[in-house]
Amino acid sequence: DLEEFSKYMIMKNRTARKSKKLLSVELEHNSTQVTQLEFDKSILTTKLETAEKQLQTLQESVAERQRLLQSERRAHEDALDDIQRKFKRQEEQMLDEQRVLKKSISDLQDSLESTQARLKAKREECMRLENTVSKQASDQLELESGSCTLKAKADRLEDILSEREIHIAELEEALASRNCDVSELEAKLRTEETTRRRLHNTVQELKGNIRVFCRVRPLVGEEKAMAGALPLSFPECEEQNEIELSQSSENALGKTTARAFPFKFDRVFAPDSTQDLVFDEVSQLIQSALDGYPVCIFAYGQTGSGKTHTMQGPDAIKSAKAERKALGIIPRAVQQIYDNTNKLAERGWEYALEGQFLEIYNETLQDLLVPAGHGAQQGGDRQAKLEIYQDSEGHTRVKNITTVAVDSAERVHWLLARAAENRTVAATNCNERSSRSHSVFTLYLRGKNMLTGESSSGVLNLIDLAGSERLSSSGSKGDRLKETQAINKSLSSLGDVIAALAKGSRHVPYRNSKLTHLLQESLGGGNSKTLMFVCVNPSPASAQESLCSLQFATKVNSCQIGTAKRQAAA
Secondary structure, three states, X not given: OHHHHHHHHHHHHHHHHHHHHHHHHHHHHHHHHHHHHHHHHHHHHHHHHHHHHHHHHHHHHHHHHHHHHHHHHHHHHHHHHHHHHXXXXXXXXXXXXXXXXXXXXXXXXXXXXXXXXXXXXHHHHHHHHHHHHHHHHHHHHHHHHHHHHHHHHHHHHHHHHHHHHHHHHHHHHHHHHHHHHHHHHHHHHHHHHHHHHHHHHHHHHHHOOEEEEEEEOOOOHHHHHHHHHOOEEOOOOOOOOEEEEEEEEEOOOOOEEXXXXXXXXXXXXXXXXXXXXXXXXXXXXXHHHHOXXXXXXXXXXXXXXXXHHHHOOOOHHHHHHOOHHHOOHHHHHHHHHHHHHHHHHOOOEEEEEEEEEEEEEXXXXXXXXXXXXXXXXXXXXXXXXXXXXXXXXXXXXXXXXOOEXXXXXXXXXXXXXXXXXXXXXXXXXXXXXXXXXXXXXXXXEEEEEOOOOOEEEEEEEEEEOOOOOOHHHHOOOOHHHHHHHHHHXXXXXXXXXHHHHHHOOOXXXXXHOHHHHHOHXXXXXXXXXXXXXXXXXXXXXXXXXXXXXXXXXXXHHOOOOOOOOOOOOO
């Protein structure tokens, strides 16, 4: 409301100034017209005086000619008398002189008529000039009347402008007071943002710094025919955090017995759960990464249980064209971070985001963002060897990894597509296109508040683990066998690390695998927050693998880590 009021007052002030400016321009224009008309009047007055002088000169000339004519007429009459007296004596001479005289009289008459015509034309011109002068005088009177009206109007407008200027000054003073109030509110808002971060992370700590969500994918294809014989059920509870797996077994006597395995996690997502619903539960943890905490989210489960769909969504190469409702955690997380950084920018926060994407294949780190053709696709060496190390601040880093500035949310689609092209996949008995490596997407978030001087440095690890099926179930041979052994060894090491953390052991075997070594900061640091998605295939044929996954997830759910601490940026 304050911002709208401020905009309204600014617009009103501009309108008043614009009106004043327009009136000033109009008054100046009218003054210019009056000056021009006065100039025209002076010119016409001069012309009238000149015409009057010319008329007077012509009148004097006519009078003079008339006097001359009268004088000549008298002279002619005298001469005529003399001629008459001498007529008898000079008759012939008289006739000749008479002809000459008649001719002279005719010429004088023509001259007189011409002079009279010119005089008439001058009189008509004088009358026209008099009419013009009269009209100009009338126009001048109208202009003087209009000028007086405009001056009166200008005086009224000046009074109105004066009142408005006083009102504007009062409004500016009120606006300055409101701006002070806004500054105080913004400062209070920044303080409350700090409080919000503290309370938000307190809530996350109360929920547990290691949490486990269970997600059961829906039946697809031919599996839908087995909808009535699923081994999984979801007991009704308000928390929606329970799942039960039923398994039948036959003893030595051939008797079949059914056994139920109940499990309870922080949240259980049934097959009809949408990507939106899943991310709603994850979004609070994403906020913790933006607040400066190390956060790790990983998907665990057998091949074909929906891990990649949960983390990335549809085929990563086509994800840029996918509908938003189908997107997975990784693109949604980056979009949420961008939305929040834009909001925090209004409170003085500036963030820099950098991303990297790697896979762990046969206990070897491979950069998934190198250009195509720069390394082998199936376990070969990349251009430079990737090594895990601890930096000067104790953070886990990877040497020689490609780090990309994530300057837009759409940039993540490019990262996913590039990683999908380079990731190692192969066929097994469990899935015709099985991920044969662990993929790890890492986003570094460094922020600084330019107003308060606060800073934060968070990291978000989003991990799609390779299929966790047992060796006997995968049917792997040759290279696939070695891959499966390496995958199971790293997942076993992950279980050992979590078990050691749960027991509070002094020694935690992080270095037993590249996966646990890479996630050491996110799993075992007292300032970390970890979420595990155990993805379950509901098919009866996968019941045993689902049981193993749920039992492993239960072990993870029993682990407790100390209170999370926020990391300050270097």
